[in-house]
Amino acid sequence: MIEVKNVKKGFEDIEAVQGFNLHVKKGSIYGLLGSNGAGKTTLLKMIAGIYKQDSGEIMIAGEPIFENIKWKQKLIFLADSLFFFPNTTIKQAAQFYKSMYEHWNEERFQSLKDVFNIDVNKKIHRLSKGMQRQVSFWLTLSTMPELMILDEPFDGLDAVMRQKVKNLLVQDVAEREMTILISSHNLREVEDLCDQVGILHRGQLRIEKDLDDLKSDVHKIQVAFKHEVPPVFLHGFDILYKEERGSVRLYILRGKQDKVMTHIQTFHPVLFDILPLTLEEIFIYEMRDVGYAIENILV
Numbered sequence: 001m002i003e004v005k006n007v008k009k010g011f012e013d014i015e016a017v018q019g020f021n022l023h024v025k026k027g028s029i030y031g032l033l034g035s036n037g038a039g040k041t042t043l044l045k046m047i048a049g050i051y052k053q054d055s056g057e058i059m060i061a062g063e064p065i066f067e068n069i070k071w072k073q074k075l076i077f078l079a080d081s082l083f084f085f086p087n088t089t090i091k092q093a094a095q096f097y098k099s100m101y102e103h104w105n106e107e108r109f110q111s112l113k114d115v116f117n118i119d120v121n122k123k124i125h126r127l128s129k130g131m132q133r134q135v136s137f138w139l140t141l142s143t144m145p146e147l148m149i150l151d152e153p154f155d156g157l158d159a160v161m162r163q164k165v166k167n168l169l170v171q172d173v174a175e176r177e178m179t180i181l182i183s184s185h186n187l188r189e190v191e192d193l194c195d196q197v198g199i200l201h202r203g204q205l206r207i208e209k210d211l212d213d214l215k216s217d218v219h220k221i222q223v224a225f226k227h228e229v230p231p232v233f234l235h236g237f238d239i240l241y242k243e244e245r246g247s248v249r250l251y252i253l254r255g256k257q258d259k260v261m262t263h264i265q266t267f268h269p270v271l272f273d274i275l276p277l278t279l280e281e282i283f284i285y286e287m288r289d290v291g292y293a294i295e296n297i298l299v
Contacts, residue, residue, distance in 0.1 A: 001026035001147070001179050002047060007056035009042055016042040018203035020056070024196070027177035029169070031190035031211070033283055034200030040183045041080065041151055043200075047181065048077035048149050060147065073102055075147035076140050080155065082132050084124040090135055091120040094142070101143040109142040115164055130156040137165050141172070150182040154189055166193060191279040199286055207286060211279070217254055218282050223264060224248045224271035233267060240285040252277075252285045 004022035008015065016039045024030045034040050045051045046058055049065040049072060058065050065071055084093060098104040113120070116134045118127070124135055133156045140148065148169070154162050170193070172178040184190050190197065197214060199207040207214070218240070224247045234251065237260070241252040248271060253260070257274065264272055 001061055002030075002181065003057070003059040004043070004047065005057045005059075007043075007046065007053045007058060009039075009046060009051060009053050016203055017046070017053075020203070020205055022198060022205060023208065024179060024181055026061075026179050027173060028196055029173060029180040029182065029194045031194035031197040032181060032183040032200065033187065033190065033197055034183075035202075035287060037202075038200040039203040040200055044077065044149050044151050044181065044183055048075065050077065074145060075149065076101075076143055076145045077149045078136055078140055078151065078153055080152040082136055084132070084135075086125060087123055088125075089121050089123050090118060090138070093124060093135070093139060094120070097139050097143060103144045105142055105144050108144070109138070112138050112141060115168070128156075130158060130161065133157055134161060134165075137168070141168060144176075146176075146178060148178060148180045150180065150184075152184055153182060154184065154186060162189070169193070187280040187283055188278070197279070199283065201287065214282060215277065215279070216257060218277055218285070219253060219255070219257060219260055220275040220277050220281070221251050221253070221260065221264070222248055222271065222273050222275065223251070223269045225267065226270050230267050234263075237263075241288060252281075 002022065002024035004020055007017055007020040009017040018039075020039075020043065022043070032040050032043070042051065046053050047060075047065065049068060052066045060068075060071050060075070063071060065075075085096075088096075094109055098106070116138050118131060118134065118138075124132055127135065133153075137153075154165070157165065166189075169178075169180060173180060180193075182190065182193065191211070194211055196210050197208070198205050209217070229249065234253065238254040239251055240254065241250075243250040261274065
């Protein structure tokens, strides 16, 4: 559905996005991950048609998005920093959204009152940060978008409300084939939601994979031998990290699990375990591989 090809975008002397390529399938939830300053927000704003790329193509369903009024009716961008007109009530904000989005669904807006349980006559600027975030989702979901672009969308929501919102998003993906592109530093939230992820660093896409494939290709293993570690042990594998804990050695490496297991067992270790990795751990070790590592800091 979304095709980003060789896109570049700079601001004065900063090249925020450098020759970027991205592919998002219709009806999927795509997680955009990356280090601070990697260019995630810039990319999201270009896909939303807010910024125009310096070069390259950004297509949604085969059409360029910048100044595309038809597609602007079908997508909505929920930014990290929320903005509402001063002294506006929820009811007034809903009227504004209704005037702007031709697919506004008044019935859904009314039904979502029971989910968010906030008085529509309340002035939005007087609500807490978390409640303002709830209002933004309430209004956004009522526009019935085909594409939602979310930048740090769960910031400020409590655990119960985060789960409610995630359930609503998954429901729309399942029932209407809505597509979601989400950027978040909370990788546990992304892991719960997404079926595809892309990892950015310094304006470039380093990895783009289905989440299941990514997790099946990176492994944490611990192994110990009765004697010295064989010199050709793990030769030919891409090792992201290694650590010695007495006689036990810990490795993070890429490779197919069956191949890894078969190879290690030929050396007859006295201890051998493959441990599950979270998306957060995979992100940390992948970032280490491109020079963005956690350093030992004494405080």
